[in-house]
Amino acid sequence: MNQPETLTMAQALTRALRDAMAEDESVVMFGEDVGPLGGVFRITDGLTAEFGDARCFDTPLAEAGIVGVAVGMAMNGMRPVVEMQFDAFAYPAFEQVVSHVAKMRNRTRGQVALPIVIRIPYAGGIGGVEHHSDSSEAYFAHTPGLHVVTPSTVADAYGLLRQAITSADPVIFFEPKKLYWSKEQAALGAGVPPIGTAAIRRDGTDATLIAYGPTVPLALEAADVAAQEGRSLQVVDLRSLVPFDDQTVCDAVRSTGRAVVVAEASGFASVSSEIVARVTDRCFHYLAAPIRRVTGFDIPYPPPKLERFHLPDVDRVLDAVDDLQWEDS
Amino acid sequence: MNQPETLTMAQALTRALRDAMAEDESVVMFGEDVGPLGGVFRITDGLTAEFGDARCFDTPLAEAGIVGVAVGMAMNGMRPVVEMQFDAFAYPAFEQVVSHVAKMRNRTRGQVALPIVIRIPYAGGIGGVEHHSDSSEAYFAHTPGLHVVTPSTVADAYGLLRQAITSADPVIFFEPKKLYWSKEQAALGAGVPPIGTAAIRRDGTDATLIAYGPTVPLALEAADVAAQEGRSLQVVDLRSLVPFDDQTVCDAVRSTGRAVVVAEASGFASVSSEIVARVTDRCFHYLAAPIRRVTGFDIPYPPPKLERFHLPDVDRVLDAVDDLQWEDS
Amino acid sequence: MDHLVMTSDPRRLLPSDAPVRLISPEGEPVPHETYRLPSGEALLAAYAAMTTARRVNDQASALVRQGRLAVYPSSHGQEACQVAAAQVLTDDDWLFPTYRDVAAMVARGLDPVEALVLLQGDWHCGHNPYERKVAPQTTPLATQLPHAVGVAHAARLKGEPTVVMALCGDGATSEGDFHEALNFAAVFQTPVVFFVQNNRYAISVPLARQTAAPSLAHKGVGYGIPGEQVDGNDLAALLAVLGTAVERARGGAGPQLVEAHTYRVQAHTNADDPTRYRDEAEVGAWVARDPLRRLGTFLENRALLTAEQAAALDKDADDVAAAMRAGLSKDAEPDPARLFAHVYQTPTPQLAEQAALVADEISRMVDG
């Protein structure tokens, strides 16, 4: 365990990779531009210099190949961590992920495990041009056999990535791009709950905001504003989409009786749909109003100058909260 | 409009392709084995013989290439209909579908339309080995810019495919494999409602079963059994997942106050989650119980000898109906 | 040119103009300037394995006709390729088979009954891949090729002498994964032999719809990988060419691409109807080039295979077939609990719930 220090999420991720590679020499990192450049977001900065080109290396430009090679390396005793440069550039690897990464353990009745981490910088808010801001978590969360996690804090970025790397199963690790430069004081490695556990980021009694990744800071901001208006909002950070922490989420929603799910991805047939469906099923008689969703629209991700109209914001979250059929309104 | 006749869903699909190709010479059909062989399910039987190898042709074995070439042909005035041989073999084309087929019209502000139909035989129940029984509709339904439809009747197979081919937008056309050989009397081309419209397949007053594609006959069977047990179940066939017919579905659920969604795909972050979420949101105060789901489990599709444990069946549907908090139980 | 570095000599990478052949279709030796005929001993061992391979294929097809196997994509007529792919490997090496390569798996030492579990419908893979270093058979075409590269690359990083034999068909060479795998292997000089069984059809699609290349082996040069083509019904030539490629890879010289010219003499699977897309004359010409008869004639002519030996081999093959019939007649149903047991190392809470539901249903069925 480390001393508390102030660092960005990007730095915490770099440290997680570094520490994992130092601890276990079967951990290898590869992808496009992850070598000398350190990745387009510099998450792999310094790894090639420290561990050599055999442990952190650039590959040809071919995402299916990258994931496919990771499958083979994992079959032969390595723990590959691969980077997809941006969300939409993971799509070429979709068949490898769905038909192999997700299925190998099951196919071989547990004999071949694939401890692979696929890191995907995702979501918007950074002014990226087309194909650089997709929220693609639903595709993976719907696919049995994968773990899907996404940090919203610096401490979680470190802790969840370390856990993902030691996991015996493949993990799709979604990194919220716009939080890369968020700063926080954290004692890396300390007290991070395991994959599969949600966290209550703020207590509240009137309604529960359920968020993950890039929308957690937004939910907290909305709760701040709501507090000024006299409404007490609880904020749950899912941290792990698969496995899903039914217990924590349902306890939270039962305690308030009202909930809003906040996610950047398009809403239709998404993770947010699942949250509404399963929480409603489990908490139906506790609910004073249907669980609302504030999500990205069902449109292709917009160009930079229009993305603010697409992304959930504080007003939209508070409008949704206002819609939760309060007796006094 | 044609005379009523008795035919299988497979035959109806072949007729739809044939009639569309005869009517509009910009319609071309291509894919793997769709030429002289007529496709592994014989849906394109006779088309090469009738229209020549320029209109219905075999391609090299490359699904991304097939869809990518379809994009270009559509850009240049054709109406390509392509066949993915099986559900899981559409995954290599995922990037082309998500990043181009779904986005071209929006990208070009309506200047480049892509009237493409991607036919995907899907779902299980035919004893297929691994990768031959996936229900992959969620991946596409979650992707803005695509229409996603699936017939459950012979008349719809013909009517929806004809509509898909004349649609100005790309349509993912899911063909339920196990219904290919289902027979029915139908007057092809008559009275098929447009894409975007659900159909009430059976009236009922106690609860609503919401199904699509391969689970519609199952829902009807369950309703038959329930009727014998004195419970009156309504059956809605979605027909179109995108656009979704909120009106018909919500009217139905409001009329009964209880609902079960029945789908083959794994439930997590799926179309069935969406149905529960949106219908609950719109019908909350009409619901006597939370909407239940009977879906495939969150596991890779099982091998032939175990698929019956995975697939929704009458008992599971009726168990779910029993769970809908009836006053008398 | 001042600023262009030629990273490898293109001529060196091109395949022979004609497929390498060491034994003629009539069973006579053919001299070759590069490749030598394997020893009589090696050829006899290969012939023995080929006899078994043929019997495995034909027994499996018979089991399909009897309804005891759901489907079988036979490699009947391609057994020389199947046997050579397995026999040039050491125990340290890996074999990556497709759905059509059951005979190669058996030639590597797998129990045919385990190798048929996929096609029997019990489970997706019936053997432990680590036991004989045989990967699960892959259905999504060409997707196994990058896996093969990954296994080999990991071995190299670990300093192990492993070579990986990665199989695919002519159709699979059109997939993007074929391209990406060969390119990776070339860039990292990974010890993989990519072995394409060009049986001239991908289900119904003939080679001419799959490629316009002079040969599939000509794809090698575009990656900086040497390509070679070989008569796929000549087991001697296959052993020589594949053996050389494996030893070259083991020596650190990187990957190689080998194309075997052969033919799918039977239907794609029992569900197929080849009369729709090819005529009997074409098939007949290839039946006449049968690999088993060719090597048999060669060995007999040279007294390397006696009548007794041949009878003994047939007997061994009979035993294998009998064991297959016995093994596949067991009707034990797989346990439904299996569905949930290996999706993850530890089932998620969601899966535990779902498993409990099925267990409950089953107990109610048993009770009720």
Add this chain to the structure above:
Amino acid sequence: MDHLVMTSDPRRLLPSDAPVRLISPEGEPVPHETYRLPSGEALLAAYAAMTTARRVNDQASALVRQGRLAVYPSSHGQEACQVAAAQVLTDDDWLFPTYRDVAAMVARGLDPVEALVLLQGDWHCGHNPYERKVAPQTTPLATQLPHAVGVAHAARLKGEPTVVMALCGDGATSEGDFHEALNFAAVFQTPVVFFVQNNRYAISVPLARQTAAPSLAHKGVGYGIPGEQVDGNDLAALLAVLGTAVERARGGAGPQLVEAHTYRVQAHTNADDPTRYRDEAEVGAWVARDPLRRLGTFLENRALLTAEQAAALDKDADDVAAAMRAGLSKDAEPDPARLFAHVYQTPTPQLAEQAALVADEISRMVDG
């Protein structure tokens, strides 16, 4: 060999041993046995376009520094390729550009301001692709190549004389879509020229990590496509090689693969830091091979370009740059209603609801 059909002659498909060059880096003509120097008139027109292309590149980069353009992947130093790709085409032909090919789009007649809409962040594509037959710029690497094949294949089915020029970079050749597109085009003899600008880097990844092939043009033979390599900083050679390829394709002889050896002298984009992965000396050597200066020297030495003409071209380029500055300084925000208008021909009921929500928010903002 009895049963092997060679579908095409491999030697005919291999590229020249060295990249085709018609003008030396010093501006002197280089004789070539196959390709002829274009006419003085053609070269002057090309030089004019290259002058503009260079100015477009540098003006765009300046706009990035001033914060008026979000990002710009410049083709500075690759302008010979950019201009040649456009100039060998007729109005019937199509151009398929990548994100780095703004200069080629402008050379084909597009307004630079429209061509920069993507990078400015207003919308994903600023021009009507049908107007000048220029496809939207593609970001997902190599995915535009099968589109190009499809446009060309449709043209052939319709009996139209269209040829399609499909651009990509060296990095993009590693993607599966590159492979699938070339293979389709070869099998169907589709009139496409695949033009690879090998600028030796894919962001930070050098060519040696991208391929071990003797040259990228050597990939052609594996598809049965003729490959050719050309000096990418020699506009005369590019016009000759690409022009021949286009006319060959138009004549029905099928696709061709052309690799231009050039160099990305600037950063990948402004977000990049090339000091991390290459040294100045390497860059400097390539700056010395500048395509603009090379052709300029050639033309001046032969009195094909006078000082007044050069000044007039500079003036034209100044005007283009001024129009770019003016066009890109307009700060009008795109209308949010656009978000929902073109997802489908007719918005789904779901989208109509969502559009209404945004409209309502905006009206409340305006009101409140």
